[in-house]
Structure formats: structure tokens, C-alpha cells
Amino acid sequence: MLAYLSRRALLAVFTVWAISVLSFAIIQLPPGDYVTSYIAQMASSGSVVSEEEAQNLRIQYGLGQPIYVQYLKWMRLVVVGNFGMSMEWRRPVAEVIGDRLWMTVIVSVSALLLTWVLALPIGIYSAVRQYSPGDYAATFAGFIGLAVPNFLLALVVLYLGFVLFNANIGGLFTLELQDAPWSAAKAWDLAKHLPIPALILGLAGTAQQIRIMRANLLDELRKPYVVTARAKGLTAWQVILKYPVRVALNPFASTIGYTLPYIVSGSIIVSLVLGLPTVGPLLLRALISQDMFLAGTIVLLLGVMTVIGTLISDILLVWIDPRIRLEAT
Amino acid sequence: MATVALPVEEQRIFVASQWQLMWWRFRKHKVAVASGAVIIGFYLVVLGADFLAYSDPDASEAQRSLMPPQPIYWLDGGSFYPHVYGLKGARDPKTFKRVYVADPSQKIPLRLFASGFEYRFLGLIPTTRHLIGVDPDLDASKTIFLLGTDVQGRDLWSRLMYGTRISLTIGLLGVTMSLVLGVVLGGLSGFSGGAVDTLIQRVIEILRSIPTIPLWMGLAAALPRDWTILQVYFAITIIISLLGWTELARVVRGRFLAMREEDFVVSARLVGCTRFRTIFVHMVPSFMSHIIAATTLALPAMIISETALSFLGLGLRPPAVSWGVLLQQAQNVQTVAISPWLMAPAVPVIVAVMAFNFLGDGLRDAADPYGR
Numbered sequence: 001m002l003a004y005l006s007r008r009a010l011l012a013v014f015t016v017w018a019i020s021v022l023s024f025a026i027i028q029l030p031p032g033d034y035v036t037s038y039i040a041q042m043a044s045s046g047s048v049v050s051e052e053e054a055q056n057l058r059i060q061y062g063l064g065q066p067i068y069v070q071y072l073k074w075m076r077l078v079v080v081g082n083f084g085m086s087m088e089w090r091r092p093v094a095e096v097i098g099d100r101l102w103m104t105v106i107v108s109v110s111a112l113l114l115t116w117v118l119a120l121p122i123g124i125y126s127a128v129r130q131y132s133p134g135d136y137a138a139t140f141a142g143f144i145g146l147a148v149p150n151f152l153l154a155l156v157v158l159y160l161g162f163v164l165f166n167a168n169i170g171g172l173f174t175l176e177l178q179d180a181p182w183s184a185a186k187a188w189d190l191a192k193h194l195p196i197p198a199l200i201l202g203l204a205g206t207a208q209q210i211r212i213m214r215a216n217l218l219d220e221l222r223k224p225y226v227v228t229a230r231a232k233g234l235t236a237w238q239v240i241l242k243y244p245v246r247v248a249l250n251p252f253a254s255t256i257g258y259t260l261p262y263i264v265s266g267s268i269i270v271s272l273v274l275g276l277p278t279v280g281p282l283l284l285r286a287l288i289s290q291d292m293f294l295a296g297t298i299v300l301l302l303g304v305m306t307v308i309g310t311l312i313s314d315i316l317l318v319w320i321d322p323r324i325r326l327e328a329t
Numbered sequence: 330m331a332t333v334a335l336p337v338e339e340q341r342i343f344v345a346s347q348w349q350l351m352w353w354r355f356r357k358h359k360v361a362v363a364s365g366a367v368i369i370g371f372y373l374v375v376l377g378a379d380f381l382a383y384s385d386p387d388a389s390e391a392q393r394s395l396m397p398p399q400p401i402y403w404l405d406g407g408s409f410y411p412h413v414y415g416l417k418g419a420r421d422p423k424t425f426k427r428v429y430v431a432d433p434s435q436k437i438p439l440r441l442f443a444s445g446f447e448y449r450f451l452g453l454i455p456t457t458r459h460l461i462g463v464d465p466d467l468d469a470s471k472t473i474f475l476l477g478t479d480v481q482g483r484d485l486w487s488r489l490m491y492g493t494r495i496s497l498t499i500g501l502l503g504v505t506m507s508l509v510l511g512v513v514l515g516g517l518s519g520f521s522g523g524a525v526d527t528l529i530q531r532v533i534e535i536l537r538s539i540p541t542i543p544l545w546m547g548l549a550a551a552l553p554r555d556w557t558i559l560q561v562y563f564a565i566t567i568i569i570s571l572l573g574w575t576e577l578a579r580v581v582r583g584r585f586l587a588m589r590e591e592d593f594v595v596s597a598r599l600v601g602c603t604r605f606r607t608i609f610v611h612m613v614p615s616f617m618s619h620i621i622a623a624t625t626l627a628l629p630a631m632i633i634s635e636t637a638l639s640f641l642g643l644g645l646r647p648p649a650v651s652w653g654v655l656l657q658q659a660q661n662v663q664t665v666a667i668s669p670w671l672m673a674p675a676v677p678v679i680v681a682v683m684a685f686n687f688l689g690d691g692l693r694d695a696a697d698p699y700g701r
Contacts, residue, residue, distance in 0.1 A: 015535045022544060029551030147683035149633045151640060152675045155659060162666045170662075258537060265542035269637055273660070283543060284641055287550035295550070299543045306540050 001318055008314045012307045019303030020078075024071050027296035035063060037290060041087050078300070084293035088286070093297045097279060101301055103172065104267055104278040108309075110194050111201035111263050112256070119206045120252075123213025127221065127248075128240060138210055145207030150266045154200050154273040169196055170274040197274055201266050205259045213252055220244035250321045256313035261306045268302075351618055354695040361691020364684040371497055371681055378494040379448040382487035383462040383473065386650055388446075393482035395668045396429050396474050401439065412436040413473050426667070437473060440464055477670040479658050488650050489674055495651040497681070499566055500631040506570035507631075508624055511577025516608060518578065519585025526582075533575045541572050545634065549643040558649045565644050569634040573627060580623040584616040618696035626689035629682040636678055652678050 030037070035057045039049045058064060061084075062073040077084065083093035126135040148156075161169035172193045173186065180186055220226065221244055229239045271280030279298045286294040345353070356362060374381060399413040415435030421428050443462025449455050463473055476485035518529040548568045552561055588594055597611045613620075632652075638644030639653025640660070647654060655674040659665050665672055 011531065011534060014531065015538055018535050019539055022539075023547075026544075026547035026551065029548070143683065143686070147629070147686060148679050149637065149682070151637060152656075152678065155656075155662075155665070155672065155675070158662045159665050159669065159672065162662050163669075168662070261538055261540045264540040268540075268542050268546070269641065272641065283546060284643075287546055287643065290550070295547060299547050302540050302543050307538060310538050 005315065005318065008311060012311050015307050016304055019307070020075065020300060021071070023296040023300035023303070024074060026299055027074070027292040028067070028070075030290050030292060035061075037292075038087055078297075083297040086286070086291055086294040088289050088291040088294070093294050096294060097282065097298065097301070100277055100279045100282055101305070103276065104264070104271075104280070104302070105305060106190070107172075107194070107197055107201065107271070107276060107278055108260070108263050108267050108305075110198040111205070111267070112260060112309075114195075114198045115202040115205040115209055115259065115263075118202070119209035119213060122206075123210045123252075124217060124240065124245060126210060126214040127217035130218065135214075138214075142207035142210050145203040148203075150200055150204060151269045151273050153203065154197075154270045157196065157200060158274060170276070172197070172276050197267075197270060197276055200274075201263050201270055204266075205263060209252060209255065209259075212255065213248060216248035216251055217244055220247050250317070253313065253317045253320050256316070257310045260309045260313065264302055264306050264309075347618075351695045355691055358691035358694060360687050361694075364687035364691070367680065367684040368688060371493065371677075371684075374490060375494045375497050376451060378490040380450060380458070381460050382484075382490040383443070383445050383459045384484045384487045385446045386483060386488045386491045387648055389481040389483045391482055393472070393474075393478050394427070394480055396478040396482070397668070398477040398485075398670050399431070399474055401475070405436065411439040413439065437463055439473065476673050477668065479655075479671060480664070485655070485670060485673060488655055489652075489677065491650045492652050492655050492674060493677060495562070495645065495649060496632060496635060496653070496678075499562065499569075499635050499645075499651070500628050502563075503566045503570040503573065503631040503635070504624055504628050506566065507574035507577055507627060508620070510570070510574035512581050512613075512620065514574070515578030515581030516585055519582035520589065520604075520608060529578070530582075533578060536572060536575050539572075541634075542637065544572065545569065545638060546641065546643050549638050558645070561645060562649065565635060565638065569631055569638075573630060573634070577620070577623050577627055580619060581616075584619055585612070588612055588615065618692070622689055622692035622696045625685055625692055628689075629685045632678065632681060632685075 035054050038057065039054060042049050060073075062070045074084075081094060083097075085091070086093050086096045089096045122138050126138045129135055158168075158170055161167055173189050174193075221240075223244070226239060226244055229243060230236075234242070267276075267278055268280035268283060270276070271278040272284060275281070279302065283295060283298045285291070286298065396416055399416065401411055401413055403409065403411050405412060413436075414431040414433050415437055416429040417432045417435075419428055419430060420426070439461050440463065441461060442458045443464065444457040445459045445462045447455065447457045450458075461473075472484075474484050474486065476489065478484055479488070514529055518526045545568055549565060552564050556564070594607065594612060597607045602611070635644055635651060636653035636656065639651050640656045642657060645651050645654055652674045656672075656678075659671040659675075
């Protein structure tokens with residue numbers, strides 16, 4: 001178990017490193033360096049950057065030095081939480097991102113939880129009542145869920161909400177509470193707004209999980225131990241929930257590692273359509289205005305967040321599956 | 330020894346080639362066959378986009394902004410006379426918005442193979458014929474918009490035809506590139522094993538645990554603004570294939586591992602085939618079908634990626650037309666509420682993705698005709 005966990009942790013470290021290199025590459029990609037863009041940005045708004053100030057910035061970011069020196073300088077700043085300045089907002093990147101990262105976490109995690117809450121019972125039902133109308137309905141809904149890209153789904157839901165209820169169902173807060181400090185009322189408001197984005201984001205994952213759960217459980221249900229349990233007089237649901245479901249749960253948990261990056265990815269673009277205050281809209285704006293420190297930081301933080309989530313799911317897997325827990329060495 | 334007479338059907342199975350068996354098995358999967366037909370239809374649109382369009386996709390006119398779709402009426406007083414109703418522009422007395430109402434007194438006849446803007450059919454034959462169109466002798470105000478027009482007054486149907494061409498070829502190109510990467514790296518991984526295998530597997534695991542959309546966005550946004558449509562097109566293809574090859578590599582590796590110890594592979598090695606020959610002459614043909622299935626299943630992701638990127642304004646840029654570019658106009662819910670036909674490009678996206686998924690499922694089942 002320790003070997004397994006340390007292997008996963010090591011992989012996570014490598015992943016974070018790969019993500020940091022990629023984020024740095026994104027910062028570096030646009031033509032010209034940070035300082036030239038900064039000067040151009042300032043010039044376009046009418047102010048002039050003095051030669052001295054430009055020189056100081058060049059030294060701070062090691063511009064003109066080899067690329068790995070620049071990377072290391074950037075990393076050293078990042079590790080202590082200094083993500084650089086956002087050109088467009090003229091404020092430190094960390095300040096601009098602020099709450100939005102947590103909003104992304106909240107939206108993604110609730111989508112993930114919703115995926116489980118829906119997929120588990122539906123998957124079990126579909127397997128136990130194979131070929132029933134309910135099973136067909138679930139399969140059909142599943143295919144739709146897999147085929148409709150979530151941003152299109154968001155668009156359709158938004159449209160329907162607008163036309164049928166004449167209400168804007170986007171956003172995470174009502175207007176009055178948007179900039180209010182945190183309070184119980186604001187949290188309740190958030191809870192009321194969360195289900196729709198969570199459902200949209202989680203639908204594709206749910207569809208996939210239902211199919212996995214159904215297939216796994218069907219395999220298990222045919223095994224002799226189920227017959228034995230039934231012969232010994234356990235009630236139908238006891239038989240199903242106590243043994244085969246637990247076995248079928250294993251691949252279910254191990255797919256979180258792939259579901260989470262998918263949900264985080266999706267949250268970016270769905271947030272744009274629904275107008276959620278996550279890092280999504282911020283990232284798009286930063287990329288379009290070439291505010292590269294902001295964009296790079298968001299990519300980095302999203303990546304790190306996903307890696308942490310995956311690591312948690314690995315630990316969960318160890319807890320669920322004794323075969324991994326009890327594995328020698 | 331008495332020979333048991335087998336039914337003709339079963340005798341056929343013994344002599345059938347592997348591809349024949351696969352085809353028989355695939356044929357049983359009705360939904361997959363239907364999906365295959367849908368996809369062939371889509372690619373026919375790709376080939377004949379300019380023939381199916383009836384007006385220049387870039388011809389814009391502010392006067393025709395956001396006109397609603399005109400449904401085709403096939404009959405007129407009992408006789409066959411396909412036509413659409415002309416549209417009358419008016420002002421909404423409450424909102425002062427420009428609205429269009431169908432005017433039944435004004436019938437615009439449709440012609441088959443009408444002449445319109447000039448193009449080269451299949452890129453070769455110069456012609457002006459289009460599948461449908463209005464009589465060119467009529468005055469310029471007589472127009473048809475089967476799916477309405479967009480904000481700039483461009484015909485959505487014609488743009489959708491051209492968009493199909495770009496969206497579906499970009500997916501095909503992207504998947505081809507992923508395929509090359511996936512087969513080479515997956516093959517290398519499965520065939521050599523050891524340190525190379527471990528390294529490639531870890532790289533795949535890392536790539537799969539990174540949220541792709543932010544990365545794509547970052548890469549796509551870095552494309553120089555002054556690139557031509559063609560350059561952006563290829564760059565986007567490369568970006569989406571760069572991160573999409575992992576699943577294909579996984580399938581190929583799995584096949585290689587399963588096959589490495591098979592008798593025919595071992596014999597090929599023993600008679601002195603080079604590694605290259607063993608792989609490409611003996612192993613690849615036997616899992617070709619699996620690769621085709623995995624490729625089909627990878628295509629929808631490519632199509633969705635392109636659509637998503639272009640939707641955000643980071644992928645293909647106007648004047649290029651793709652499903653995503655068309656959907657950009659549907660970003661604003663207020664606009665969509667007034668002009669719901671702007672969401673029409675979502676339909677082919679969903680249909681294509683679903684068809685590719687079903688076809689891929691059917692192919693995957695058929696790929697192993699000796700299984701269950």
C-alpha cells in the first residue's frame with residue numbers, strides 16, 4: 001500500500017513539473033517578451049514606461065538570459081506565491097484570481113459528487129433490471145449525455161430557461177449578493193445556483209459511469225457467489241448491495257482520475273457560457289489580451305488542482321479496494 | 330467416419346476471410362450500420378458543400394440581418410410547386426426591433442439545379458449549378474434562407490455546408506496525426522517493453538491527468554494573429570492531435586502486448602524477419618480492425634475540441650467557417666432567444682458525434698469476430 005501510494009505521489013510530482021513547464025511555455029509563446037508587451041500595453045493607454053522601470057522588470061524576470069534561467073526565476077517566484085503582475089488589471093495575479101479558483105473547485109467537486117450520486121443508483125438499477133424500460137431510458141439518456149458537448153448543453157439549457165421561465169439561470173449568485181462578503185445568505189444562494197452547472201458539467205461523466213457500473217455489475221451478478229448468497233436466503237437487495245456492488249465499485253472509483261481533468265476542462269468553457277465566476281472567463285480574457293502571467297498561472301493552478309484531486313481519488317481507491325491495500329511490499 | 334452435413338450458412342463461415350466475418354458481424358449491429366450511412370452522408374456534404382450551398386457563404390448584407398428560416402412549401406393548390414414565402418420587414422411597435430413576417434402572397438419558386446455563384450465542383454469542374462436556388466431571372470430581393478441569416482445577413486444554410494467541410498476534415502486530419510503518434514509510440518511501448526515502455530506509459534498518464542482545454546486555449550491563443558486561414562487550420566489540427574493520441578497509443582500497446590507471444594509472431598521472429606517486417610507485415614494487419622475502431626471513437630473528441638476552441642474565438646477565425654465559428658454567434662443568450670435558428674449548427678455537431686460513437690462501438694464489436 002505504501003509502495004502504491006508513494007508511486008502515485010511521485011507521478012503526481014512529475015505531473016506538476018510537466019504542467020509547470022507547459023504553463024511556462026504558454027507564458028513564453030507569444031512573440032515579444034513580457035516587458036515589450038507591457039510597454040506596448042501602457043503606451044496604448046497613454047502612459048509611458050521609463051527606461052529605468054523597464055530595465056528593472058527585465059532583471060526581475062531574467063529576460064535575455066537562457067530560457068531555463070528564466071524558468072527557474074519564475075518558479076522561484078511562484079513557489080512563494082508571487083505569480084507576477086497582471087498586465088490588464090495592473091494588479092498582482094494572485095489578487096486577480098482570488099476567489100475564482102475556489103469557485104472552480106466548488107463547481108468541479110460538486111459536479112463530481114453529483115456524477116456519483118446519480119450514476120451509482122442508476123447504474124445498479126440498469127444492471128439489476130437489465131432490458132427494462134428504465135434501463136433503456138438510462139442507456140438512451142447516457143448516449144445523449146456522451147454526445148452533446150457540455151458547452152452546447154449549457155447553451156440549450158440557458159436558452160430554455162430564458163424562453164420558458166424568462167429567467168437567466170446562469171451565474172452562481174443573484175445580482176445583489178455578487179459582491180457581498182460571505183454570509184449564510186450568500187452560501188445558501190450559491191447552493192441554490194450550483195445544481196444546474198454541476199448537472200451540465202457532470203452529465204457526460206455520469207453517462208460514462210452508468211455504463212461502466214452497469215457492465216461491471218452485470219459481470220458480477222452472473223458469478224456463483226451471488227447464487228450462493230441468494231441460496232442462503234439473503235434478500236434480493238442485500239445480495240446485490242453487500243457483495244457484487246462492492247466489487248463493481250472498484251473500477252468506478254479508479255476512473256475518477258480521468259473524470260476530474262475532464263470536468264475541470266469542461267468547467268472552463270461551461271463557465272463562459274453560463275457566466276460563472278470561475279477562472280474560465282478570466283483565462284479566456286487573459287489569453288485574448290495576451291496577459292500571459294495571468295493565463296500561465298491559471299493553467300498552472302488548474303493543473304495542480306487536478307493533480308491533487310487525482311491523488312485524493314487514488315487514496316480513496318486504496319480505501320475501497322483491499323486488494324491494493326493488502327498488496328505485499 | 331461419417332461426415333456430418335453442416336448447414337450452408339456454417340460452411341460459409343469456415344471459408345470466410347477475417348474481413349468478411351467482420352463485415353457479417355458489423356451488419357448485425359443495425360444502429361452502427363445506420364450511423365455509418367449518416368457519416369457517409371456527412372462526408373458527401375464535405376465533398377459537395379459548394380453544390381449544396383445556394384449562396385456565397387461570405388456574402389453579407391446588413392439589410393438581411395437575422396432573417397428567420399423560410400420553410401419550403403411543396404404544393405401550391407394541389408399541384409407540385411416548391412416555393413417559399415417572401416419575408417416582409419417590419420418594426421415591432423413595442424421594442425422597435427426589426428422583425429420579419431412571412432408574406433403568403435409573395436411566393437418565391439425554387440428551382441432544382443439553379444444557377445448561382447461560380448465554383449469548381451470537387452475542385453475541378455467550373456460550374457454555377459447548385460442543388461436548389463431561386464430563378465436568377467427574378468429580381469435580387471427574391472432570396473431564400475432555409476435556416477435564416479446571421480447577424481451580418483449571411484445565409485446560415487450555405488455557411489453550415491462550408492462549415493461541415495472544415496469541421497469534418499479537421500477532425501479527420503487531427504485523428505490521422507494522432508493515429509501516427511499513437512501507433513508509433515504505442516507500438517514502441519508494447520513491442521520493446523522495459524524502460525521505454527515505462528517512460529511512454531508515464532508520459533501518457535501525465536498527459537491524461539492534465540485538464541486539456543486550458544492547455545489547448547493557451548496554445549491556440551499563442552498562434553500569431555497574422556497567420557493565414559490555412560496556417561491556423563493546420564496549427565489547430567496539430568494542437569488537438571498532440572493531446573489526443575494517448576487513447577490510441579493505449580489500444581495499440583495493449584494489442585502488441587497481447588500479440589507479442591502469439592505463435593505466428595514468434596515464428597516470424599525465428600525465421601529471421603527484421604523487427605520492422607515483423608511489426609508491419611505480420612502484426613499490424615492482425616490488429617488493423619482494432620485500430621480502425623479506436624480511430625473512429627477518437628474522432629468525436631477531435632470534432633468537439635475544434636468546435637469548442639472556435640466557439641471561444643481561439644480556434645479557427647473568420648472568414649474561415651466551421652461549426653464552432655458559426656456557434657460563436659449563439660454565445661449571447663439574448664440574441665439566441667430572439668433568433669433561435671442561430672443554434673442550428675449545434676445539430677450537426679451532436680448528430681456527427683453520436684454517429685461516430687455508434688459506428689465506433691459497432692466496429693469495435695466487429696473487430697474481433699472470433700470473440701463471444
